[in-house]
Structures are given as C-alpha cells and as structure tokens.
Amino acid sequence: MKNEKINDIETFFNPQGIVIIGARSSPGFGYGIPMNLKEKGWEDRLFLVNPKGGQIDGMHVYEKVADVPGPASLAIIIIPAQGIPELLPQLREKGIRHVIIESAGFAETGDSGKALQDETYNILKKHGMRAIGPNCVGIVNTDNKLSTTETIQEAYIPGNTAIIAQSGVFGNILLDKLHLFGLYISKAVTLGNRIDVSEIEMLDYFHKDPLTNVIMMYLEGASNGRLLAKTLYTVTRDKPVLILKSGRTSQGQTATASHTGSLSGEDFLYDGMFSQTGAIRAESLDCLVEFARVFSSQPLPKGPRLGIVTGSGSLGALATDAAVLSGLEVPSHPSTATINEIKKLAPNWMNVKNPLDVGPSGLFKEALGAMMKDTDTDMVLAILTIPHAVFRNFQALGIDLRDWFGELKTIRKLAPEKPALACVVGHQEFLYYATEIAGPDMPVFTSPEMSVKALAALWQYGNWKTKVKK
Amino acid sequence: MKNEKINDIETFFNPQGIVIIGARSSPGFGYGIPMNLKEKGWEDRLFLVNPKGGQIDGMHVYEKVADVPGPASLAIIIIPAQGIPELLPQLREKGIRHVIIESAGFAETGDSGKALQDETYNILKKHGMRAIGPNCVGIVNTDNKLSTTETIQEAYIPGNTAIIAQSGVFGNILLDKLHLFGLYISKAVTLGNRIDVSEIEMLDYFHKDPLTNVIMMYLEGASNGRLLAKTLYTVTRDKPVLILKSGRTSQGQTATASHTGSLSGEDFLYDGMFSQTGAIRAESLDCLVEFARVFSSQPLPKGPRLGIVTGSGSLGALATDAAVLSGLEVPSHPSTATINEIKKLAPNWMNVKNPLDVGPSGLFKEALGAMMKDTDTDMVLAILTIPHAVFRNFQALGIDLRDWFGELKTIRKLAPEKPALACVVGHQEFLYYATEIAGPDMPVFTSPEMSVKALAALWQYGNWKTKVKK
Numbered sequence: 001m002k003n004e005k006i007n008d009i010e011t012f013f014n015p016q017g018i019v020i021i022g023a024r025s026s027p028g029f030g031y032g033i034p035m036n037l038k039e040k041g042w043e044d045r046l047f048l049v050n051p052k053g054g055q056i057d058g059m060h061v062y063e064k065v066a067d068v069p070g071p072a073s074l075a076i077i078i079i080p081a082q083g084i085p086e087l088l089p090q091l092r093e094k095g096i097r098h099v100i101i102e103s104a105g106f107a108e109t110g111d112s113g114k115a116l117q118d119e120t121y122n123i124l125k126k127h128g129m130r131a132i133g134p135n136c137v138g139i140v141n142t143d144n145k146l147s148t149t150e151t152i153q154e155a156y157i158p159g160n161t162a163i164i165a166q167s168g169v170f171g172n173i174l175l176d177k178l179h180l181f182g183l184y185i186s187k188a189v190t191l192g193n194r195i196d197v198s199e200i201e202m203l204d205y206f207h208k209d210p211l212t213n214v215i216m217m218y219l220e221g222a223s224n225g226r227l228l229a230k231t232l233y234t235v236t237r238d239k240p241v242l243i244l245k246s247g248r249t250s251q252g253q254t255a256t257a258s259h260t261g262s263l264s265g266e267d268f269l270y271d272g273m274f275s276q277t278g279a280i281r282a283e284s285l286d287c288l289v290e291f292a293r294v295f296s297s298q299p300l301p302k303g304p305r306l307g308i309v310t311g312s313g314s315l316g317a318l319a320t321d322a323a324v325l326s327g328l329e330v331p332s333h334p335s336t337a338t339i340n341e342i343k344k345l346a347p348n349w350m351n352v353k354n355p356l357d358v359g360p361s362g363l364f365k366e367a368l369g370a371m372m373k374d375t376d377t378d379m380v381l382a383i384l385t386i387p388h389a390v391f392r393n394f395q396a397l398g399i400d401l402r403d404w405f406g407e408l409k410t411i412r413k414l415a416p417e418k419p420a421l422a423c424v425v426g427h428q429e430f431l432y433y434a435t436e437i438a439g440p441d442m443p444v445f446t447s448p449e450m451s452v453k454a455l456a457a458l459w460q461y462g463n464w465k466t467k468v469k470k
Numbered sequence: 471m472k473n474e475k476i477n478d479i480e481t482f483f484n485p486q487g488i489v490i491i492g493a494r495s496s497p498g499f500g501y502g503i504p505m506n507l508k509e510k511g512w513e514d515r516l517f518l519v520n521p522k523g524g525q526i527d528g529m530h531v532y533e534k535v536a537d538v539p540g541p542a543s544l545a546i547i548i549i550p551a552q553g554i555p556e557l558l559p560q561l562r563e564k565g566i567r568h569v570i571i572e573s574a575g576f577a578e579t580g581d582s583g584k585a586l587q588d589e590t591y592n593i594l595k596k597h598g599m600r601a602i603g604p605n606c607v608g609i610v611n612t613d614n615k616l617s618t619t620e621t622i623q624e625a626y627i628p629g630n631t632a633i634i635a636q637s638g639v640f641g642n643i644l645l646d647k648l649h650l651f652g653l654y655i656s657k658a659v660t661l662g663n664r665i666d667v668s669e670i671e672m673l674d675y676f677h678k679d680p681l682t683n684v685i686m687m688y689l690e691g692a693s694n695g696r697l698l699a700k701t702l703y704t705v706t707r708d709k710p711v712l713i714l715k716s717g718r719t720s721q722g723q724t725a726t727a728s729h730t731g732s733l734s735g736e737d738f739l740y741d742g743m744f745s746q747t748g749a750i751r752a753e754s755l756d757c758l759v760e761f762a763r764v765f766s767s768q769p770l771p772k773g774p775r776l777g778i779v780t781g782s783g784s785l786g787a788l789a790t791d792a793a794v795l796s797g798l799e800v801p802s803h804p805s806t807a808t809i810n811e812i813k814k815l816a817p818n819w820m821n822v823k824n825p826l827d828v829g830p831s832g833l834f835k836e837a838l839g840a841m842m843k844d845t846d847t848d849m850v851l852a853i854l855t856i857p858h859a860v861f862r863n864f865q866a867l868g869i870d871l872r873d874w875f876g877e878l879k880t881i882r883k884l885a886p887e888k889p890a891l892a893c894v895v896g897h898q899e900f901l902y903y904a905t906e907i908a909g910p911d912m913p914v915f916t917s918p919e920m921s922v923k924a925l926a927a928l929w930q931y932g933n934w935k936t937k938v939k940k
Contacts, residue, residue: 027867032860104829109819150859152897169855170784173896176858180898218784246784251800252791255783255825284919285788285895313725314640314688314716318755321722330721349579355725359574385639388646389620390502397497425755426643427622428650449754 008130009197009205011098013141013187015074016045019065019096021087022078023048025056029078029102032150034059040145040156047072065090074098076138076148081105084134085119092127099124100148101133102168107193108135121195129196136192137168140175142185143211149190152176159184160213161296162206164199166191166220174218174289182435182443183293186211198223200231207235214295215241216288220256222270229273236278237468240295240461243279244288245270278464280457287453293443294454298419300462304329306455307377308355309368311385315425315448316355319381322449326456328379330354335376342370355383365406372414379419379455382408383448384434388427402437409439416441419458423451478600479667479675481568483611483657485544486515489535489566491557492548493518495526499548499572502620504529510615510626517542535560544568546608546618551575554604555589562597569594570618571603572638577663578605591665606662607638610645612655613681619660622646629654630683631766632676634669636661636690644688644759652905652913653763656681668693670701677705684765685711686758690726692740699743706748707938710765710931713749714758715740748934750927757923763913764924768889770932774799776925777847778825779838781855785895785918786825789851792919796926800824805846812840825853835876842884849889849925852878853918854904858897872907879909886911889928893921 018037024030034056037046047068048061055061062068065087075091077084081103091099106117117134124131132138138148142158149168155175163185165171171190178185186209189202199219206212215235222228235241247253248267274281280295282288306328310316320330333339334354342352342363350361354377358367368382384405394401402408412420422444424434435444445451488507494500504526507516517540518526523533532538535557545561547554551573561569576587587604594601602608608618612628619638625645633655635641641660648655656679659672669689676682685705692698705711717723718737744751750765752758776798780786790800803809804824812822812833820831824847828837838852854875864871872878882890892914894904905914915921 027863032863036859105819109821113819150857150863152858152862165784167782167784169782169857172857173782173855176896176900220784220787244788246787246791248791249794251794251802252787254802254823255787255790255827284792284917285785286917286919312637312639312643314635314637314690315755317690317716317722317725318714320725321716321718322754324719324721332721332724349575349583351579353724357725385643387620387639387642388622389506392622393497393502393620426646430646447754447756449756 009201011073012100012132012139013146014144015072015098017047017070017072018042018045019047019049019068019072019075019091020078021049021065021075023050023056023061025054029150031056033076033078033148036147036150040147042146045072065094068094070094072096074100077101078103081113081116081134085116085123088120088123088129089127092129097129099129099131100136100138101131101195102137102148104135106134106195117193117195124196131196132189133192134195135168136190137172138190140185140188142187154179155185157184158211159186159296160211161185161292162209162212162215163188164191164202164206164215164217165189166194166218168192170218178289181289181293182440183289183296194223200224200227203231203235203241207239213239214292215239216292217241217243218288219243219245220247225269225273229277232273232277232279236461237465241279242282242288242291242295243274244282244285278461278468280461286450290445290450291454291457294419294421294458295461297441297443298458299417300465301378301419301455301459302417303378304459304463305376305378306330306381306452307334307371307374307379308381308383309364309371310355310357310383311359311364312383312425313355313357315383315385315423316357319383319423319448319452320355323452323456326453328452328456328459331376334371334374338370338374342367362404364404365411368406369411369414372411372418372420379459380415381451381455382420382422384422384424385426386430388430391427391430401433405437408437408442412439412442419455421445421451421455423448479671481543482570482602482609483616484614485542485568487517487540487542488512488515489517489519489538489542489545489561489564490548491519491535491545493520493526493531495524499620501526503546503548503618506617506620510617512616515542535564538564540564542566544570547571548573551583551586551604555586555593558590558593558599559597562599567599569599569601570606570608571601571665572607572618574605576604576665587663587665594666601666602659603662604665605638606660607642608660610655610658612657624649625655627654628656628681629766630656630681631762632656632679632682632685633658634661634672634676634685634687635659636664636688638662640688648759651759651763652910653759653766664693670694670697673701673705673711677709683709684762685709686762687711687713688758689713689715690717695739695743699747702743702747702749706931707935711749712752712758712761712765713744714752714755748931748938750931756920760915760920761924761927764889764891764928765931767911767913768928769887770935771848771889771925771929772887773848774929774933775846775848776800776851776922777804777841777844777849778851778853779834779841780825780827780853781829781834782853782895783827783829785853785855785893786827789853789893789918789922790825793922793926796923798922798926798929801846804841804844808840808844812837832874834874835881838876839881839884842881842888842890849929850885851921851925852890852892854892854894855896856900858900861897861900871903875907878907878912882909882912889925891915891921891925893918
C-alpha cells in the first residue's frame, strides 16, 4: 500500500485536534466520550459542538462547526443519522477530512437506512473525506491515550496486539475482558458498517504499525474477498492474523446481515481463504483471546513436538489427546539425556515418559527444567496441580510453594527460544499464585485442551511462515 | 442391581467409624486427613493407627489394628504399598470389610506393581472385603461431611451432582474449582486403579442415591465395556451421565496406561457406546464442568428451538452459529405475538428477529420477558453486555442496572419449564453483578459458544430420554 493511504489511516489514531459533534451534558456517549478524552489529557485539543451551546464540565460548547477555532483533523459524530449528510461539508470546510461516525440507523436497519448510507458515502467521496463507521465506537490508541469511546483504565495499558472488530459493543466488551488474561493492546478499531475504511485497510495499517506484533480480527463478512485474501497473504508473512469469523451457518449469516449489514458468504470459502493465506482461524471467542495471549508472548516453535510436565496424569492425558488432535506431536519419551537426568532423582514408581507425570515425587521443578532444555521437544506445557487444602496449609505454615514448583520465571528462561505455557486446574487463589510465579513470559491457562490448541495454532503459523518465506 | 451391593457401597459413604492406617504428626496425607475429619466432627468415630503410637493433635494413636476399640466399618490406608497385603486380614479380623487404599505403587508402575495389585486383590476376595483404589483419594460425602482427603470448605456445600473420577489429584482439583461455577456436589469418588469397586458400581449407586440428580464422570478406560454400556443405558433413563473420556488418541492412551493402568481402547467405540446409551460426552474438561452447571440447574427442554436476546449483534451471531452446529434450531423470528409485543415498544431501527438484538433501545428486560413466554422457542439465552466504563459510571451515580437488564430472577420465573441461561462477555465485576441478579436458576456463562453447546447437550439428553421411555 502507498504511504499516502497509511498516512490517511494514521490521522484517525493520531489526530491534531478532535471535534465532537453531539456533545451533551446528560449521561450517554455525548457526555462520556468528551469526559473520557478530557481525563486522558486531550482537553486542550478537544472542541465540543452542540446547537444548544453552553458548557460541559467547564469545557466550552460551540453552537456550530464553523465556530470551532481548531486546529482539528478528526471529528467524532454521535448525532442522529439523518443529520450527517449535511454535516460533512461543514467539517470539510473547517479542514477536517477524517470522521468517525458512531451513530446507528444506516444500512443495518433496512432499505431507507441503506439509502441514507449511500447518500453519506457519495458526500464523503465528493469531498475527499475518510470515514470509520457508521454504527461503531471508533478507535483506541494506547500509545497516545486516545479513545473515541468510554474505555476502562485497564484497557489503556499498552501492549503489542491490535484489534479489528466490526461491532462497537463487541470491541468495547473485548477491551473490558482482555486485561484479565494479561493481554494488552496497541490499537483497536471497530468498523461498523464499513462505509469507507474496511478491515483490509486496517490490516495494511497494522502491518506497518511498529507497535503492533499480533492482529486479532472479528469479521462478519469480507468487504472484498479477493483483496482480503491478497492482503492476508502479505500481512501474515510478517505478523500473525487471528480471525474469529461469524456467519458460519445460514442462520448466523442472517443474524450478521441485520447487525452490520454484512454479507458473510459461504463458510467453507473463508476456511479455504484463511488456510491458504496463513491466517489463523479461531473457532470461538475464547479461542481468539487465548490464541492472542500465546501469539503475543511466545516465540514461534521450531517444530511440532510438545513436552508435557504434569502433576496430574489425567490432565496430562487430556492435554495429549487435544495436542495430537490439533496437529502437534507428543513424543512418547523425552530425549535419553533427559530420561537419565530424571531417573537419577526419581523414585521407582515414577514413569519417565512424556507426558512426564511427576506425581507426588517432589520433582516438578527438576522435571520442568529438564524438559525445557530437552533437545527432542520444541515447546513445553507445565501442568501445575495441588489440592487447594494443601496449598492453604502450606501458605499458613509459611512454606514457599516455589520449593515444589520451582521459580517458574527462571526455569522458563532456560529455553527462551521455545514456547512454554503453564496450565492450572483448581482454585482461583492458586491460579493467581501461579500467574505471579510464572510471569508474563509464561502465560497460565485454565484449560489443558485450550493451552495445547493455542500451541498448535502457533506451530501452524510458524510452519506456514517458514514455508512461504522459502 | 441388588440392594445388597448398593448397601456395600453405602458403607464407604456412611461408615460407622473410621480407622486411619498410617496417621502421622508430620505434614502430608497422614496428618491432613485425620485433621480434616476431626474438624468436620468425626473425632469421636476416628481411630488412628501407627506403629509409633503417641498422639496427634490430642487424638490417641493405636500401635496396632488389633488395639482399635471400634466400632469401625471403614479403613483409610495411606501406608506404603508393600505393607498392604498383610494389613488386610488384620482389618477383617476387626470386622472391617471396607477399605480405601490411597497408596500408589501398584499396577500403574509396571510389572512388579501389577503383581502386588493381583496379590492384594486375591486377599480382598478371600476375605470378602471391598476396596476403593489403590492410587486414589477416596470419597467425599457432603451430606455427612465425610471426606477421605484434604478438602477445602467450599467443596462441602451440598449440591445435587455426583462425581466419579479415576485419578485422585484430578478429583481433588475438580472439587477446588467447581464452587467457582456455582456447582456443588452430593458425593464424589476417585477410583484410582479400580482393584475392586469400578465406575459401573458407582453409576449404580448414584443412580439410586436420592441426593444425586446428575452424574459427572472422568474415565480413562472402561473396566468392562459391555457392562458399562448396559449400566449407562439403565441409569440415563432416570439421571443424566456426563462423561469426559481421555485416551482419544494412541498417544493419550499410552499416557493413561502409565497413569492408572487403564486400557482406554479405541475412541470410536466409546463414541458409539455413549450415543447409544444416552450418555453425554464432553469434549473437554471445561465442557464437562459447564454442562454439569446446566444439567444440575435446568429443566429439560421440550424441543430444540433456541431464542436469543442480546445486547451485542456479534455475540448473537456467534451463539447462533454454535447453536446450529451443535444441533439446535434458531428460528429466524420469535412468534407473531412476541413480534407484535416488541414492535409496540421498539424504535424504528430495531430488527425484531431471533437473535433479538436490542442494541441501545433500553428494551432488554421487555425483550427477554417476551422471549421467555414465547410459544415458538423451547429455551432461552440472554446475552448481557455493557461497556464496563458505562457500568462503572452507573454504579457511581447509584443507577440500578436492573432498570436496564431487568430483575433477571423474576423474568426467569416467567417460564420455569424452559431452560434459560445468561451469558456475559466483559469485565469480571460485571460477571459478578450478573451472577447476583440472575440467581441460581439462571447460570451465567462467559462464552456464547459454550452456553449454547450446554443447551444442545441438554436437548440431546431430553430428546433421548423421551424416545427411550416410549
């Protein structure tokens, strides 16, 4: 893509000043958005517009766009849909080419809304303007603390993952949730009805964005299937793209049509497109989030061989099944060197195999260290288990559980080039404890199956990338 | 099954008195188990045995089994495996026929362990004794607060779901986790190597147990495939059996063999057995838990038609896809009566369809109420969404969100005969809030896909039960 187009999108994320059309002093978006921006330090670059004039929380409200002193390069529009066609030329007059139209009431509502959307589109094109939306909540940029929607504090923590969503609510509640998984974003965009800016331009933009390493996308339908495929093929050579696509069934397709006016198309075509372009499809919302945690924190594996160290044979077996069914290999043994190392320490009853079930041997940290360094595995899953009554007794007695599980952060560093995850099944207090001792480089999962599915997706992408670059 | 056999299992859950072989004053099972029992009011029926004698926390320790005054009808054995064959006749001498062998070191460790297990088995049979284990943590009974393992307080809250697990650790950590999902148990058993009592006898027992409505089972391999099938067919006519089976792949089968010595067998045979006997197979540990929440709290649906009310079109579409792929129907519209009822209130832009996406109309509670009463749907999913920044503002202003979402507990009661679930995607504070307003009859899920998979499993079982009873 030409730099010009990249720069065009850049204005949405880094505007010089922002005009809010439809600011209000009563609860709702018209109040929440300016308050949010003010709180984040945008007050001196913020211009509120409402025909009623007056003040909102000490900020002047201009009655007309023409009164705005500027400079401003972006408008956030939250007035009813019908008023937007006549508004756009006024903004262009003020030198504002970029608008985020948050208002609903366009193509998603039926024929008359579709006509209004077409009219709006023609005006945008006539004036050389760019628009995100309508029927969306715009963008979030954690780098300059810009959010065009009301966003919780936790979502402003900068990370390396970008989000492309269609629906505004969906983007918003995803941001409400991700921090719980230790997942933080660089930027997010909700595209709504995609009157102008599409998921394809956003992929191009995030491809070039130095703060983004991973792209998560929720898609109801491609704006242009052929171009999406071409773009994905280019982007995935450098950055992983994780896609959750709805409209898999005809009933789901009907639902998306009345939601963002998207034609979702036959699902098998998307499946084919994703696998041929190196995009990773997530089968559920949970998968999308869990995959993103792994892609944003782990190196790509050199091969498909998974080593498992576990305190529970059952969980080891469940993880093994899911790993094999997802396309990984679970060698029946670690390398001879690892076997010898563990056998020196192990009690008679302990089977030194893979999964390596340490049972109550007290050898978890030794086994995990050996598996990390093992030359016959390309990635490692550590399944941590302890009856919680025992955990509480140990805590009460001041016994440090790191004597048992090891200093996970340090053990993880034995092989920084291997993906390594932890999995905890049990009480949430133990989950918090495990998350603390594992640190950010070893994300902790709560599902043995999901943790290996995420590793399998990582291998699928790593393998594709190696092949396509040859 | 004859009453005699039921009574035989009953002694494990309701013993007259308990002997603990291998009680100790140092940390570990030998200390934790007696302490746990004492705390739960079993002190006066508890007899500790250890050749060293002395006292443990004020309780007398008998040096020999012969010294135990009794009466006792159950022994918990936690001494090393080698000592067990000679111990059993001593217990029988004291009138104790029931033993829980928690010690490991039997068939799961290889040939010599297998020989020891065979020897132990012969002694048990010779003396007419019954055993759970070895390589397990025994049982939990929330009714009389009996647990033969260290168990957290939260796991003693009585519920209607029974657990059959093989591995001890697995059973224990499952109990650590379930209360987080609002799921409580009647009884639990971990069977370990199944030297005597098998999952089949336990199914029979829980079938008859008046405190158990739902049976959850984790299985590595059937002890007797033909008999398991016959038993499942009988039990599922009255109570649902949810099964998580590992050993789905040859690598997973190898893992189970070195874990509890189970031969897991070809997976497709199990798939066939479960579907022909009305058992519900869970594809993952998360599925098992989430299904149990629904089966333990919801009525069986009369048909497969799902109505969805949602604040997010995206989540509605994702739930629709997953529902259809799991075998449910999602009619494109609710009944005409419902459409008319909603259209009277709805703004122009709102599509009155199914999923019923209420957007920002403020009509969530009205839409949900109408969908509950709708004659064209057999079950309902309510997807609650709110940007968390807005939630926090409302909380700060003292605005009650029940004005928006409705008094869910009350709305749910409009159709007590229909399964009804809620789903929340977003911040955990909102999840806690939703769980509170929904109450125990409307469990709250965090995954749109999982919530409808659980409803599909409920329909699958309800449908099977209707057919088989004809």
